[in-house]
Amino acid sequence: MSFKDVLIPFKAWGNFFKEPVTLKNPMREAAPRYRGFHKNNVNECIGCGTCESICENEAIVMIPVDSVETKNGDSGLRPMVDYGRCCWCGLCVDVCTTNSLSLSNEYTWVAEDPEEMKYIPGVDKKPWDENEKGWKKPEGNFSYYPLERPHMQELHPEDRDHSFIEIVKGYSDEEALLEADRCVECGICTATCPAHMGIPEYIKAIRNKDVEEGLRIMYETNPLPEICGRICTHKCETVCSLGHRGEPISIRWLKRYIADQVPTSKYAEVLRQDSVEQNGKKVAIVGAGPAGLSAAYYLRQLGYSVTIFEKLIAAGGMMRYGIPEYRLPYDQIDKDVDYILAQGVDIKYNTEIGKDIAFEKLEQDFNAVYVATGLHSGRSTRVPGSDHAMVFQAIDLLRKITLGEPIEVAEKVVVIGGGNVAMDITRSMARLQKIKYGKVNVIATALESEDKMPADREEIVEAREENAVINPGWGPREIVVENNTVKGLKVVRCLSVFDETGRFNPSFDEADTNFFEADMVVESIGQGADLGFIPASYMEKLEKDPRGRIKVDPHTYQSSLEWLFMGGDIIEGPDVIHGVANGHKAAKGIDLLLNK
Amino acid sequence: MSFLNLKADRSKYPQRDADGKMQIDLDSHKFVKLWQGPNHPGVTGNMSVELTLAGDEIVEAKTHVGYLHRGFEKLIERRLFIQGMQTSIRMCVAEPDSNEYVYCTAIEELSNVEIPEMAKWIRTLILEMARLQSLVRVVPGQAGTFGLGLGVQWGVYMRELILDRFEELTGGRVYHMFMTPGGVRGLLPDGFKTRMEENLKEIESFAHRIDDLIFNNVVFKKRAVDTAVIDPSWIDNYGITGFVARSAGFNRDVRKSFPYLIYDQLDFEPKVMEYSDIYNRAKVRWFDILTTVDLIRQIMRKMPEKGDFKAQTPNVLHWTAPKGETYVRSESSRGEYGMYVVTDGTNKPRRVNLRGVSYTHAICVLEDLLVGVNIADVAAVMVSLQTCPPEIER
Numbered sequence: 005m006s007f008k009d010v011l012i013p014f015k016a017w018g019n020f021f022k023e024p025v026t027l028k029n030p031m032r033e034a035a036p037r038y039r040g041f042h043k044n045n046v047n048e049c050i051g052c053g054t055c056e057s058i059c060e061n062e063a064i065v066m067i068p069v070d071s072v073e074t075k076n077g078d079s080g081l082r083p084m085v086d087y088g089r090c091c092w093c094g095l096c097v098d099v100c101t102t103n104s105l106s107l108s109n110e111y112t113w114v115a116e117d118p119e120e121m122k123y124i125p126g127v128d129k130k131p132w133d134e135n136e137k138g139w140k141k142p143e144g145n146f147s148y149y150p151l152e153r154p155h156m157q158e159l160h161p162e163d164r165d166h167s168f169i170e171i172v173k174g175y176s177d178e179e180a181l182l183e184a185d186r187c188v189e190c191g192i193c194t195a196t197c198p199a200h201m202g203i204p205e206y207i208k209a210i211r212n213k214d215v216e217e218g219l220r221i222m223y224e225t226n227p228l229p230e231i232c233g234r235i236c237t238h239k240c241e242t243v244c245s246l247g248h249r250g251e252p253i254s255i256r257w258l259k260r261y262i263a264d265q266v267p268t269s270k271y272a273e274v275l276r277q278d279s280v281e282q283n284g285k286k287v288a289i290v291g292a293g294p295a296g297l298s299a300a301y302y303l304r305q306l307g308y309s310v311t312i313f314e315k316l317i318a319a320g321g322m323m324r325y326g327i328p329e330y331r332l333p334y335d336q337i338d339k340d341v342d343y344i345l346a347q348g349v350d351i352k353y354n355t356e357i358g359k360d361i362a363f364e365k366l367e368q369d370f371n372a373v374y375v376a377t378g379l380h381s382g383r384s385t386r387v388p389g390s391d392h393a394m395v396f397q398a399i400d401l402l403r404k405i406t407l408g409e410p411i412e413v414a415e416k417v418v419v420i421g422g423g424n425v426a427m428d429i430t431r432s433m434a435r436l437q438k439i440k441y442g443k444v445n446v447i448a449t450a451l452e453s454e455d456k457m458p459a460d461r462e463e464i465v466e467a468r469e470e471n472a473v474i475n476p477g478w479g480p481r482e483i484v485v486e487n488n489t490v491k492g493l494k495v496v497r498c499l500s501v502f503d504e505t506g507r508f509n510p511s512f513d514e515a516d517t518n519f520f521e522a523d524m525v526v527e528s529i530g531q532g533a534d535l536g537f538i539p540a541s542y543m544e545k546l547e548k549d550p551r552g553r554i555k556v557d558p559h560t561y562q563s564s565l566e567w568l569f570m571g572g573d574i575i576e577g578p579d580v581i582h583g584v585a586n587g588h589k590a591a592k593g594i595d596l597l598l599n600k
Numbered sequence: 601m602s603f604l605n606l607k608a609d610r611s612k613y614p615q616r617d618a619d620g621k622m623q624i625d626l627d628s629h630k631f632v633k634l635w636q637g638p639n640h641p642g643v644t645g646n647m648s649v650e651l652t653l654a655g656d657e658i659v660e661a662k663t664h665v666g667y668l669h670r671g672f673e674k675l676i677e678r679r680l681f682i683q684g685m686q687t688s689i690r691m692c693v694a695e696p697d698s699n700e701y702v703y704c705t706a707i708e709e710l711s712n713v714e715i716p717e718m719a720k721w722i723r724t725l726i727l728e729m730a731r732l733q734s735l736v737r738v739v740p741g742q743a744g745t746f747g748l749g750l751g752v753q754w755g756v757y758m759r760e761l762i763l764d765r766f767e768e769l770t771g772g773r774v775y776h777m778f779m780t781p782g783g784v785r786g787l788l789p790d791g792f793k794t795r796m797e798e799n800l801k802e803i804e805s806f807a808h809r810i811d812d813l814i815f816n817n818v819v820f821k822k823r824a825v826d827t828a829v830i831d832p833s834w835i836d837n838y839g840i841t842g843f844v845a846r847s848a849g850f851n852r853d854v855r856k857s858f859p860y861l862i863y864d865q866l867d868f869e870p871k872v873m874e875y876s877d878i879y880n881r882a883k884v885r886w887f888d889i890l891t892t893v894d895l896i897r898q899i900m901r902k903m904p905e906k907g908d909f910k911a912q913t914p915n916v917l918h919w920t921a922p923k924g925e926t927y928v929r930s931e932s933s934r935g936e937y938g939m940y941v942v943t944d945g946t947n948k949p950r951r952v953n954l955r956g957v958s959y960t961h962a963i964c965v966l967e968d969l970l971v972g973v974n975i976a977d978v979a980a981v982m983v984s985l986q987t988c989p990p991e992i993e994r
């Protein structure tokens with residue numbers, strides 16, 4: 005200690021002449037990244053509730069909002085934030101599946117009523133709604149859940165273009181776990197799935213490594229998981245929350261994974277369905293397609309005695325006779341179908357209603373009848389030449405392939421149509437050409453431009469991998485026939501398919517023409533129902549809608565004849581999952597009628 | 601000037617019994633019981649010290665905690681891994697980032713997540729910024745306990761400067777929540793380094809100003825020198841770490857002995873002193889301010905410009921960690937700050953246990969250190985240990 009120690013501290017007086025550092029304006033603007041009050045772009049938000057799930061303070065509650073409509077892909081709910089709980093961590097922003105949520109850099113808000121501090125960002129207008137600054141999800145590939153799917157193993161095009169072996173190999177345990185881990189359990193998919201399958205629940209079962217539980221969950225709403233796990237049109241994936249920032253969850257492959265893991269021999273034990281009490285009532289089902297099978301399964305669960313009448317030699321309908329084996333192998337169809345039939349369903353193959361058994365007989369012998377005969381008659385383009393013997397309907401060829409009947413395979417083939425059936429026949433033809441001629445020459449052409457083609461994207465990609473040519477955007481004009489031999493298809497450029505009112509009314513540029521050489525033409529522009537087996541006396545009594553289609557109750561699928569229910573592709577779809585869904589609903593509808 | 605030596609000879613009384621235990625008979629009117637805390641301006645946070653005084657000198661001290669318990673560890677054990685971070689930081693307000701670091705690292709270790717290089721640099725930067733904002737406040741705070749408030753006010757301003765940088769980098773001033781299991785939540789904003797450098801210059805000048813104001817101040821010296829001396833033999837017996845150990849001649853620094861993040865790529869020598877009284881415990885931290893300023897400069901110079909800052913982790917909603925346990929340590933401004941985490945294969949930690957520095961320094965060490973100290977110096981002793989009651993009670 006010295007005298008210096010007395011003097012030196014006085015140097016602090018040097019500060020006397022300095023500017024004070026006190027902030028003059030307390031409303032200083034916060035940093036651009038500041039985590040202030042919430043903002044939400046309600047039009048982008050889909051109400052998935054992931055922000056609610058992640059908030060460690062339960063500061064977010066999802067609530068219905070008047071200005072937002074509930075629709076496929078949007079729950080209609082929006083997050084409400086409670087500033088009595090929020091700690092401004094911004095985790096909700098970082099996990100938001102659509103990037104709609106952010107924080108402004110506003111940090112002062114005075115309100116007398118604490119209730120005001122609960123508000124729905126984006127809906128309850130706030131001064132900071134337009135504030136562009138504040139916390140946003142960090143840039144780059146920052147994500148709190150993986151955005152990409154594990155790669156699905158597939159047969160290489162060279163290994164598959166000459167055979168009908170299934171292309172998609174299915175997930176391994178590890179891949180399925182990784183994929184199941186990505187799901188945020190929002191349930192947006194469930195709402196959109198026609199059968200409202202418990203998707204987040206069975207995905208959770210995969211995470212819990214309990215595929216048996218997964219199978220039980222699936223059978224609650226869908227008795228065809230092997231089939232749907234392969235060829236479902238997966239409307240769920242189209243709306244999956246994760247699809248907004250990354251790749252949607254491969255819901256379909258996960259479903260297949262579960263079903264693949266449980267061997268047929270274990271189904272009965274896993275699903276524990278051996279003790280249904282029989283109620284003695286009888287239901288007839290016409291057609292063993294997805295709708296008929298689904299109705300049969302759920303009717304059996306309810307104790308009805310069920311008889312299916314099937315025209316062909318095996319069950320499955322379009323799933324067996326329309327979809328090629330490389331997408332849906334027959335043994336997988338059998339796995340699902342056999343389990344349903346094993347529930348005590350009586351099935352009469354090779355039995356055509358109206359020919360082998362009269363429709364009236366069904367009314368007499370059964371308490372209720374469910375008609376789900378599907379769409380099996382192909383429509384023709386009716387262009388000149390379409391009546392030639394070398395012009396075929398895709399659906400007929402596909403059926404013959406399944407039945408093992410010989411079909412015509414020309415060296416040069418043109419397919420007209422842009423849907424999945426068109427892709428199926430294109431790719432089947434490519435395979436058959438490869439086997440017969442060692443090379444592929446098949447052109448598929450559609451009215452729609454490529455981005456609007458109704459076929460699944462992967463079908464188009466895979467068809468090309470198999471050397472088929474996809475050349476869309478053309479309208480067929482004439483199948484040119486010379487000396488009674490098909491020479492090819494004359495087409496003109498199609499400008500648009502639908503008019504302003506959204507009706508099918510294609511417009512063409514007649515000057516832009518093209519010619520596809522071919523020895524054989526396959527038409528695949530849609531299928532129609534053949535309800536000729538229903539006698540006119542019944543038809544007259546059935547109520548129709550203004551477009552002449554038979555009217556059914558949208559919940560029970562009951563027609564205006566009390567005992568007659570209708571479903572499957574003849575009512576909605578066409579696809580498997582709608583059939584499964586309305587078969588299930590019809591079963592409940594029938595139960596409602598017979599169990600009054 | 602021996603008449604100024606007010607220290608009484610305690611060899612005769614309080615009398616001791618055969619076992620050496622003090623005989624304190626309150627009815628003798630020779631002793632007074634006094635509680636400092638739980639609410640007291642000289643106690644940082646809420647805890648209390650039960651003092652037994654003979655005259656104005658402390659003959660016995662007992663520490664009492666339990667006024668601040670908020671059950672943080674249990675709250676974390678009931679939350680998803682990603683949610684624990686927001687709770688963990690609240691275990692220490694003054695330097696929350698050590699919590700972020702030990703918590704995130706524990707979860708990463710238990711889940712086998714490797715964080716990107718960039719994240720390591722930014723985490724180190726954050727930890728050093730946190731150390732700096734803590735030190736600029738507590739070093740002059742030592743003089744504050746003796747009644748010299750000016751340095752504290754300067755220190756608070758210096759802290760605000762660093763908080764400005766925190767705000768700009770992390771989006772928060774006090775609680776930053778910028779580390780996240782898997783990495784960090786962003787890169788440095790444009791111009792950050794330049795603004796930081798300006799602040800560092802200002803802090804350096806501040807350091808020299810407080811050197812004049814406090815460390816060359818006769819009153820401060822009079823009260824701090826030779827007060828509450830920690831004997832080197834205590835260091836290992838009590839498990840003393842950090843600057844308290846360093847002030848007593850023990851080179852203890854987790855950054856050096858168990859290098860983590862990128863500390864092994866930085867060039868620094870923590871200051872070690874020979875004699876641990878209040879003065880040196882403050883002075884060693886004063887040196888720490890300069891070391892930290894230098895470290896921040898090194899980090900900003902050496903860190904990469906760009907790069908991934910977060911590893912892809914499992915989906916945070918379902919994140920489960922396999923069975924395991926780990927202890928992660930870091931060097932906070934107060935000493936070794938660690939977290940012990942046990943996982944049991946579920947999506948929540950089975951056990952979280954924080955090793956707050958004050959748990960050793962401010963319970964056991966303080967009780968013994970206060971004996972013989974003047975009643976007026978109790979607050980100074982607590983601050984000289986950088987007592988932080990929240991980290992005692994988790």
Ligand code: SF4
Binds near residue numbers: 089
């Ligand atoms: S900022 Fe954090 S605490 Fe606030 S609502 Fe979002 S997740 Fe919850």
Ligand code: SF4
Binds near residue numbers: 051053054099102
């Ligand atoms: S996470 Fe995003 S999209 Fe989902 S509800 Fe919250 S704000 Fe809306």
Ligand code: SF4
Binds near residue numbers: 188192203
């Ligand atoms: S699959 Fe997609 S839509 Fe469905 S619950 Fe998971 S994240 Fe949500």
